[in-house]
Amino acid sequence: MAERRGIAVAAGTTSTTLPAAAHWSEAFDLLATMVAVVQPDGRCLFANAAFENVLGLSRRNVLRRDWFEWFVDPSLLRDTVAAVACNEFSTSRLDAQLKRPFVSPGEPLLVHVIVNQMEQSDVTLVELIEIEQQTRQDREERALDQVRATKELIRNLAHEIKNPLGGIRGAAQLLQMEVESKGLSEYAQVIIHEADRLQALVDRLLAPHRRPHVVGDVNIHEVCERVRALIVAEFPRGLRIERDYDTSIPDFRGDREQLIQAVLNIAHNAAQALGERMVAGDARIVLRTRIARQVTLGKQRFRLALELHIEDNGPGVPEAIRDRIFYPLVSGRDGGSGLGLTLAQTFVAQHQGTIECESEPGRTLFKITMPLP
Template structure:
C-alpha cells in the first residue's frame, strides 16, 4: 500500500513549455502534451523511456539529474538540443533546460523552454509596445494635420470665389483637391481608433472567400488565388469587416508585389487555414487558435524594410501609403491576435493567429 497518493500532473498539460517528470536516473514518469507534440510520440510511448536519450548530448542532463538528486543544488539550468522523430522538422530543437527538485527524492521535474518560442514571445511583446506607440503617434499626428487642413481648404474656396481668372481658379481647385486627399488619408489614420468594435459570429472562410473574390476581380488574369482550408474551424466572436480589411490589405499588397509574375502568368497567392493547439499569444495561453496563412510566390519584402513593415508610412512600393499593414496589425490585435511575417525571394508568408473558443 502506498503511503502517499500518486501525484496528479494534469495541470502541466496547460503549459506551453515542455515538461517531463523523471526519476533520478532519467526514466520518464510523466510528460505533458507540449512534450508529446514536439517529440512526435504519444505519452504512452514515452513513459518509461529514458529522457536523456532524447538529447543530442545526454551526459549533461544525466549529470544534472544526479547532482539535483544528491542535493548538490536545488535547480540546474543549461541550453541543449532536443532530438525529435525522423521527419519531424527541425529534427533538433534548441531548448533551455531547467531541472528542479520536487518534494520527493524519487521525482525530478525537467522543464524545457523552446529558445525560438522565447524569442518569438519577446518579439511579440516588442511588437505590441511598438503598435501602441504607433497608435499614439498616428492619432496625435492626424489631429495636428486635420486642424489646419480645414482652414487651408476653406481659404482656398473663399479665394476661388473672388478670382475672375479661370487659370487662377485651377490653382485653387488643386489646393482643394489635395486638401481633400490629405483629409481622406487622415480619416484612414484615425479610423481604427474611433470605429466601434462590432462583435458577431465570424466564419473565417467567408472572410477568405470575400477577399479572394475582391482580389480576382481586380486581377482577373495571370493570378491564381488558391484555397487550402480546414473546414472544421469553428466560428468565433469578432468584427467581420475588420478582419476582411486586414486580410485584404495583406493579400492586395501581395498581388501588387506579384506584378511581374502576373504579367508572366505564374503568380499565386495561397489562403490557408489551420487550427493551432496550445498557443501562447502575448503572455496568454490558449487551447485553440485560428492560424491563417497568406502566402505568395513574389520577389519578397526588401531586406531594408523587413523589420519595419508594420510601422506606419513604411512601404516597399512606389506610391504606397504604408498604412495597409499597420491597419491589418491593429485589427488583428483588436481580436487578441498577432500577425507575423517571414519573407525571402520567391516566398512571402504572413501568419495571423487569433484565439478560438
C-alpha cells in the same frame, strides 16, 4: 489506442503505468514548454499539448512514432536518455534540432533539452525549451507597445492635420471665387484637390478608431474564402491561391468585416508583390489555418488560439523596411500608401491578437494569432 487515466499511450506499448497520470496530464498541458515521458527505446508514453502544437500533429500521431525520429541528429539524445534512465546521471542537458515536417516552412526548431530521472525506472521526463521563445515573447511585447503608440500617434496627428486643413480648403474656395485670372483659379483648384486628398488620408487613418466594433460569430474560413474571391477577381491570371484549412477550428466572437479587411490588406499586398511571378505563371499565395495551444498574447495566457498564415513566394519584404512594415506610411511599393499593414495590425489588436512577419527572397509569411473561446 489505449487511454491510461488521462494520458494517451500508443497502441502496442507496454502496460507501463505512470503515477498520478491524470493530474500529470492536466498540469503538463498547461505548460508553454514541450514535455514528454520517454523510454530509452524511443517509446513515448506521453507528450503534452505544447509538443503537439510545435509539431503540428495530434498527440495520437506523436505517440505512434519513435520519439527520437523527431530530431535531426538523434544519436546524442538517445545516448543521453539511456544514460539518465540507467542512473548514470540524475539529469542532463543538451541542445538539439526538432523536426517540424508538418509546420510551414518545415524548418527544424533549435531547442534546449533537459532530461530528468523519474521515480519509475527506465522512464525519463524530457523538457524541450525553444531557444528563441524568450526572443519571440519580447518581440510580441514590443509589437503590442508599438500598436498602442501608433494608435495614439495617428489619432493626435490626424486631428492636428484636420483642423488647419479645413481652413486651407475654405480659403482656397473663397480665393477661387474672387480671382478672375484663369491661371490663378487653376492654382486654387489644385489647393482644393490636394486638401481633399489629405482629408481622405486622414479619414483612413482615423477609420479604425471611429468604426464601431461589431461583434458577432465569425468563421475564419468564411473570412478566408471572401478574401480569396476578391483577390482572384482582381488577379485572375497567373496567380494560384492554395487553401490549407484545419476545419476543426471553432467559430469565435469578433468583427467579421474588420477581419476580412485585415486579411485582405495582407493578401492584396502579397498579390501586388507577385507581379513578375504572375507573368511567369507560378505566383502562389497560401491561406493556412491552425490551432495553437497554451499561447500567451499581450501577457495573457489562452488555452486555445487561432493561427492564420498568409504565405507567398514573392521577392520578400525589402530588408531596409522589414522592421518597420507595420508603421504608418511605410511602404515597400511605389505608389503605396503605407496604411494597409498598419490598419491590419490595428484590427487584429482589437481582437487581442498579434501579427508577425517572416520574410526572405522567395518566401514571405504573415502569421495572425488570435485567442479562441
